[in-house]
Amino acid sequence: MIKIEGLSKIYTSRKNTVTAIEDISLHIPKGAIFGIIGLSGAGKSTLVRCINRLEEPTDGRIVIDGEDITKMNAQELRKARQKIGMIFQHFHLLQSRTVFDNIAFPLEVAGYKKEEIKKRVQELLPLVGLEDKANVYPSQLSGGQKQRVGIARALATNPKVLLCDEATSALDPQTTLSILELLKSINKKFGLTIILITHEMKVVKEICTDVAVIDASKIVEQGPVEQVFIQPQSAVAQEFVSSVFPNELPGDLLRQLAANPNSQIVRIQFLGSTASDPIITDLIKSFDIKANILYGSIDHLRNTLFGTLTLELQGSPEQLDSAHKYLQDRNLKVEVIHSV
Numbered sequence: 001m002i003k004i005e006g007l008s009k010i011y012t013s014r015k016n017t018v019t020a021i022e023d024i025s026l027h028i029p030k031g032a033i034f035g036i037i038g039l040s041g042a043g044k045s046t047l048v049r050c051i052n053r054l055e056e057p058t059d060g061r062i063v064i065d066g067e068d069i070t071k072m073n074a075q076e077l078r079k080a081r082q083k084i085g086m087i088f089q090h091f092h093l094l095q096s097r098t099v100f101d102n103i104a105f106p107l108e109v110a111g112y113k114k115e116e117i118k119k120r121v122q123e124l125l126p127l128v129g130l131e132d133k134a135n136v137y138p139s140q141l142s143g144g145q146k147q148r149v150g151i152a153r154a155l156a157t158n159p160k161v162l163l164c165d166e167a168t169s170a171l172d173p174q175t176t177l178s179i180l181e182l183l184k185s186i187n188k189k190f191g192l193t194i195i196l197i198t199h200e201m202k203v204v205k206e207i208c209t210d211v212a213v214i215d216a217s218k219i220v221e222q223g224p225v226e227q228v229f230i231q232p233q234s235a236v237a238q239e240f241v242s243s244v245f246p247n248e249l250p251g252d253l254l255r256q257l258a259a260n261p262n263s264q265i266v267r268i269q270f271l272g273s274t275a276s277d278p279i280i281t282d283l284i285k286s287f288d289i290k291a292n293i294l295y296g297s298i299d300h301l302r303n304t305l306f307g308t309l310t311l312e313l314q315g316s317p318e319q320l321d322s323a324h325k326y327l328q329d330r331n332l333k334v335e336v337i338h339s340v
Contacts, residue, residue, distance in 0.1 A: 001030035001193050002161065009046050009173035022217045028210070033194045035225070037240060038098070040199060043217045046094040048163050048197045052084045053077055082110055089166035090147040093138040100134040103152045109155055120328075124152040127181065143292070144175035151182065152255055156325030162186075164196045168203060180206045180265075193198050201240040205229070205301055210300065213237045226301055230269055230333055245297055245308050263314050265294070266324075267317030269333040270307040280311070287313035287323050310337070 007024040010017060021043040028034045038044040049055040051062055053069060062070050069080050085263050093102050100121055107117045125131045128148040137148055148168060154162055164183070168176040184207045187194050196208060202224060211221035213236055220234040229245075232238045268279070280291050291311050298307035313320055325336045 001065060002026070002028040002195075003061070003063040003233075004028075004051070005061045005063075006234060007047070007050060007062065008058045009043075009050055009055060010058045019217050021050070021214075024083070024214075024219050026212055026219065028193060030193055031187070031191045031210045033184070033207050034035055034195045035195060035198060035204040035211040036214060037198055037211060038214035039236070040314060044197045044199075044214050044215045045165055047214065048165050048195060051084060051127060051163060051195065070171075080105075082157040083160045084163065085159035085161070086163040086165065087147065087154045087167045089148040089169045091138070091143075091150050091170075092124050093149055093270055095138050098135050098137055099130055099141070099149050102138070103156055105233055106156045113204070117284075119158060120218070121152075124155060126154070127252065128152045142175075145177060147171065147175075147179055148182065151179075151186070155186070162194045164194060166197055166199070168198070169200070176203070183207060192322060201244045204240075205244055205299070207302060208267050209302070214242070226271060226304060226306070229301055229306060230271060245299070245306075260316070262316060262320075263312060264320055265310065265312050265337040267335045267337055268309045268311065268327060269335075270298075270305070270309070271297050271301075274305055277330075279327070281308075282324055283326065286326065287315065287319050289313055289319045289323055 002024040004024060008022050009020045009031055012018075012019060015173060026034075036044050036047060044047055049063075050057045053062075057070060060070070064080070064084070067080065069077065072080060079253055088216055094105065097105065101313070102123045103124055104117045107120060107253065111150060121134075125134055129153055130145065130148055130152065133141065133145065138149070139330070150167075162183075167183075168179050171179060183194060183196075186192055187207075196203065200205065208225045210220050210223065210236065211225050211228050214220070215234065215236040219231065221228060221237045228237055231330070232241045271281075280293070283289065284291055293309065294312055295310040298305060300306060313323060315323070324334055
């Protein structure tokens, strides 16, 4: 659906040169909810704004549904943008227009007839849960309602791609979840390809099918969201994952456990059905080792269960080796945090 090849954006001034993004290549499948995550200043917002050429790339290609938008002239680009919706962190609603008129605005710009505009807006209002807010002004809406207007406006011209630039960053946690559920339902109902820019791994965990991690202007890791969560390769990805699933034990506890002979501290990660299996019970029965649960959590990645469990295992080296093999044979990721 979307192919980004060798994309770079360099800002130049009399005093200095700043590389915002450098040699970025991504393939975003049709119908995916593709997360791009990075710290502030990493280049993620510049990247998403290059996709619809709100920012002009310095180098590289962007192909959307078979069309290279980097080669389009102004007229061709205006037409192409009708198929690329965008929602923003701070909503960017027109304060002098009602909800109805805000949603209608891109249709007016595109030259739709009044009856066509009215019909389309009336279709969108119930889709985003605002059927009773058509004649209300933005100042009378909550943050979540404003973002719903922004989503409806972005969908007005029936786009194939929806770009979301920190769309939930200005919202409280409960409202964030409701907006993510709305985006997920829109993706499912219309097969819309969504690119979601965020600095929150919780957002990625909730709805994304794939994720790319951007750091210091470059993509440092990408893949299916389950893969990146279970086996993060880059330091920044590991930091993001640990913000959702903490993996550090207090130093005092580690020092206390270090005094135990034949002791090993391991972290086990579960995915899917194994998250509900009686792994620890089987481990104790099968290998006659002691298992002390230090920390555990279970959550979901979209619709898949995902869990982590930190254990202190006590036994002979042979027993511990056998326990490791048993866990690995069950397709569990096992990491030794500390060994005496």
